[in-house]
Amino acid sequence: MNVRVGDLDGNVAKVTGAYDAAVDGGADVVVFGELTVTGYPPEDLLHKPKFVSDSRDALQRIAAHTGDVAAVVGYPEFDGQLHNSAAICVGGEIRSTHRKQLLPNYAVFDEERYFEPGTDPGPLVEIAGVRIGVSICEDIWSPGGPVPAQAAGGAELAVNINGSPYRRGKQQIRETVVQERVAEARVPLVYVNQVGGQDELVFDGGSLVMGADGQLVARSPLYEEALEFVDLQFDVEPPPASLDVVSISTGTRSADVMQSSIADLPDPVGEVWGALVLATRDYVEKNGFSEVVIGLSGGVDSSLVAALAVDALGGDRVHGVSMPSRYSSDGSKDDAAELAKNMGVDYREIAIEPAHRGMLDMLAPSLAGREPGLTEENLQSRIRGVLLMALSNAFGWLVLTTGNKSEAAVGYSTLYGDTAGGFAVIKDCPKLLVYELCRWRNSQTSDPWIPVESITKPPSAELRPDQRDDQSLPAYEVLDPLLEAYVEQDHTADELIAMGHDAELVRRITRLVDIAEYKRRQSPPGPRVSSKAFGKDRRLPITNGYR
Numbered sequence: 001m002n003v004r005v006g007d008l009d010g011n012v013a014k015v016t017g018a019y020d021a022a023v024d025g026g027a028d029v030v031v032f033g034e035l036t037v038t039g040y041p042p043e044d045l046l047h048k049p050k051f052v053s054d055s056r057d058a059l060q061r062i063a064a065h066t067g068d069v070a071a072v073v074g075y076p077e078f079d080g081q082l083h084n085s086a087a088i089c090v091g092g093e094i095r096s097t098h099r100k101q102l103l104p105n106y107a108v109f110d111e112e113r114y115f116e117p118g119t120d121p122g123p124l125v126e127i128a129g130v131r132i133g134v135s136i137c138e139d140i141w142s143p144g145g146p147v148p149a150q151a152a153g154g155a156e157l158a159v160n161i162n163g164s165p166y167r168r169g170k171q172q173i174r175e176t177v178v179q180e181r182v183a184e185a186r187v188p189l190v191y192v193n194q195v196g197g198q199d200e201l202v203f204d205g206g207s208l209v210m211g212a213d214g215q216l217v218a219r220s221p222l223y224e225e226a227l228e229f230v231d232l233q234f235d236v237e238p239p240p241a242s243l244d245v246v247s248i249s250t251g252t253r254s255a256d257v258m259q260s261s262i263a264d265l266p267d268p269v270g271e272v273w274g275a276l277v278l279a280t281r282d283y284v285e286k287n288g289f290s291e292v293v294i295g296l297s298g299g300v301d302s303s304l305v306a307a308l309a310v311d312a313l314g315g316d317r318v319h320g321v322s323m324p325s326r327y328s329s330d331g332s333k334d335d336a337a338e339l340a341k342n343m344g345v346d347y348r349e350i351a352i353e354p355a356h357r358g359m360l361d362m363l364a365p366s367l368a369g370r371e372p373g374l375t376e377e378n379l380q381s382r383i384r385g386v387l388l389m390a391l392s393n394a395f396g397w398l399v400l401t402t403g404n405k406s407e408a409a410v411g412y413s414t415l416y417g418d419t420a421g422g423f424a425v426i427k428d429c430p431k432l433l434v435y436e437l438c439r440w441r442n443s444q445t446s447d448p449w450i451p452v453e454s455i456t457k458p459p460s461a462e463l464r465p466d467q468r469d470d471q472s473l474p475a476y477e478v479l480d481p482l483l484e485a486y487v488e489q490d491h492t493a494d495e496l497i498a499m500g501h502d503a504e505l506v507r508r509i510t511r512l513v514d515i516a517e518y519k520r521r522q523s524p525p526g527p528r529v530s531s532k533a534f535g536k537d538r539r540l541p542i543t544n545g546y547r
Contacts, residue, residue, distance in 0.1 A: 001032060001482070002196035002225050004286050006051075008058040012037070015073065016065045018227055018386040021481060024228050029458045033161050033194035034137050035084065037062070037075040040194060041202070046114045053079050063089035070095075070127050070248055072134060074161050081116040084160055086134050088125050088248070095126050096246045099134035101146055105497040108165060108201060108528065108537050111138075113304050120242035121149040131155050131245060133187075137162040140189075151185035154241025156234050158185060162193040164206040166275050167531055171222065171265060174206065188212050188232055195225055197282030200535050201345030202275045208262065218260035219319040223274045230260045255389045269440040272433070272529050273308070276425060279527035283423050285399055293397040295384055296320040296339060296416075298332030299459060302402040303339050303450045304434055305425045307441050315344035319397055322349040323384045325356055336453045342449050352383045359383070359521050383416025388422055398422045401524055406476060408523065408534055409483045410509060410514030419519065421473045424526030428533040429534030430483065431459070431476040474505060486510055488532040493547065510547070517542045 001018060003011045015032060022030040036039050038051075045051045059075045062440070070090040077085035077097060084100040104112040124131045133150025140160050158181070162176065174191070182189050188211050195205035207220040209230045220226040239475025252395045266274055284292060292309050296302050307313050309318045322336045333349075340347035358377050367375065388399045399421035403413050405428050413419050415524055426434060438455050442448040457469045459476075473479055482501060485491045493510040497503045521542060522536045532538050 001036065001194060003033075003036055003039045003194065003403055005042055005197075005198055006045055007039065008037065009053055011039060012058050012061050015071075017064050019062075019065065019071055020067070021227055022229075023067065023069045025227075027069055027229065028130075028241075029132070029159075030214070031072045031159055031161060031190055031192045032102075033076060033192050034074040034086075034163035035076065036073055036161075040074075041110075041198070041201075042076070043110075044271045045075060046082060048419055052076055052082065059087055059089075061096070063087070063094045064289075066090050066092060070125070072159055072161060074136065074163075076115075082114055084115045084136060085118075085120060086136055088134070089245070090127075090248050091263075095248055096123060097543050098123075098134040098136070100139060102138040102142060103139045104141075105174070107532070109138075115524075120271050121146040124150065124152060124153065124155050124241060124243050124245045126245050126247040129238075130157055131238055131241060132157045132159055133243075135160045135178040137164060140191075141177055143180070147181045147187075147189070148184040150243065151187045153243030154239055155185075155243075156187055156191040156238055156247070157232065158187055160183075160189060160191050163203060164192065164193050165528065167435055168272060169237070169270075170204065171206045175210075175216070177207065177255065178208065178210050178452065182210050182214050184210060186212055186294050187218070190230070192393050195223060195278075197279035197527065199283070200528050201535065201539075202279045202527050202529070204275060204278070206265075216262055219262045221263040222266065222271070222411040228261065229391070232442060267320065267440075269436050272429075273440060274435060275529055276429075277312045277439075280400070280423065280425055281310055283525075283527075284313060287398075288396040289396065289422075291317045291319060291397045292396070292400050293319040293321060293388055293391050294400050295394075295402065296322050296336040296341070297328075297386055297402075298322075298335035298451075298454060300434055300438055300450075300454050301404055301426065303335075303454045304429075304438050305400050305402045306339060306343060306443075307450055308498065310345060311441075318343070318345040319391070320345050320347045321388065321391065322347070323352050323387060325352050325380045327380075331453060335454045338451045339449075340455065342451075350387055352380060355383045355386075356380055359502045359516070367479070377416045378417060380419075381414035385414075385417045385420030392422075392514055400425050401427075401526075402429060403523070404431050404434050405530070405534070406473075406480055406483060408520055410473065410479075410512040411519050413519065413523075414475060415519050415522060419523045424524045427523065427526030428529050432480045467534065474503070474509075478505075479509065482506065482509055483513070485536065486513060487534075490528060490532075514540075514544065514547065517544070520539070 066089045077083045086098045088096040101118045105112040133155035135146040152428045192207045194203045201278045209217040211217050218230045320340045401421035401424045436452050496506045
């Protein structure tokens with residue numbers, strides 16, 4: 001399910017609606033995701049006592065809605081301490097509660113900030129004659145843990161509810177982890193994950209069921225809400241139980257046995273595309289916007305953001321603005337116009353020369369005697385930011401920024417210029433991935449959607465005559481692997497040099513990354529698709545003397 005953080009009434013309505021559909025389909029038990037009642041992650045909303053008590057009231061409403069079919073629902077439980085818990089609701093009441101034992105406190109996770117861990121793998125819950133052990137997300141990510149303990153205590157089925165965020169290749173990693181826990185416990189495992197965008201995080205779904213033999217029984221599609229029915233058969237006589245058992249006498253349902261479906265996984269680049277589309281759609285719609293505006297330069301970055309926005313929202317909700325300066329090439333202006341035509345988006349041109357000339361005249365007395373340089377270049381970017389924000393104020397459009405991860409890493413951006421906006425769609429996409437995504441999207445249509453020239457021409461900010469990115473930065477084929485090693489893998493400059501990278505280049509690039517931290521702190525949020533994104537995933541001090 002795609003729930004909204006903090007929307008307790010809306011989440012209750014979604015849960016009860018899905019519950020009713022599952023009952024109509026003949027389910028014995030309906031499994032929802034981690035902290036479904038609140039949405040995940042609720043972050044410091046959990047520090048508000050009223051929010052926690054309202055969440056409990058919302059869970060009570062869900063429980064009151066249940067009949068003789070059980071529902072497993074994630075919620076924050078308070079009993080003097082706060083726990084990340086799962087409630088078993090049936091017959092109009094909460095019959096059992098299970099607490100998360102392993103609290104992640106790394107990468108984007110801060111659960112030790114909010115929760116106290118559970119200590120007991122039980123009780124087991126007997127539903128339709130089958131004993132079920134319930135665990136929550138991180139509980140299955142380490143060897144041992146609650147699932148094997150539950151199986152040893154008599155569980156015949158493991159149910160694990162999740163708020164597991166996306167990064168590249170995550171679904172394959174999840175399935176390997178589930179397979180490892182199944183091998184330890186020797187019982188089938190139901191893994192349910194939420195779906196949807198939440199600020200910087202993308203939850204990609206991909207819920208699955210794995211049999212006791214380690215074979216995949218069912219898989220939901222990525223990036224979509226889905227109600228999946230899965231039939232599992234068990235021995236008539238269960239093994240003895242050493243853990244406490246809460247018996248819920250629902251009986252065995254009479255539904256016909258149905259064939260489970262195993263959704264295909266997208267290719268590696270299509271997987272990233274789907275995550276970015278979902279993140280953009282949810283950020284726009286969950287925050288009350290209906291339309292977006294993008295500055296179209298004719299370059300590869302803004303072309304990619306426009307294509308993602310159209311796939312997320314439809315062309316009629318996307319506005320493209322070309323803002324040429326005296327340095328903009330005819331080719332770039334033509335590419336921007338062609339892109340907008342191909343995608344069917346509203347397109348307009350606002351030349352910035354009058355404002356640029358006016359600002360240069362205003363500054364002339366103060367800048368007299370200086371050679372033109374970054375000041376004059378950055379003026380152009382800031383004028384464009386002002387124009388996009390003016391359109392945003394006038395029409396309520398959300399500004400999507402177009403900077404990529406490579407640029408953000410080394411500070412190759414203008415504060416209050418191209419960083420001005422509400423959502424940074426590709427802020428976690430290195431430049432080489434930007435090219436891959438553009439080529440992938442063009443491969444999905446008979447004619448290229450993104451003008452080929454936008455992809456093949458040398459990248460340039462076009463802020464001075466004949467400017468190219470490689471005049472300021474090494475080739476992206478060199479830069480991106482170096483940035484990945486420094487930013488995502490946390491190698492130091494000395495380690496990178498020892499690995500064989502050019503010493504002068506390493507010193508220069510790592511210094512640029514370090515001193516650009518203040519810029520990144522002021523940039524809009526954007527979706528995480530890598531193993532370590534700028535933002536809550538990577539928190540370094542701005543004032544920092546370590547090199």
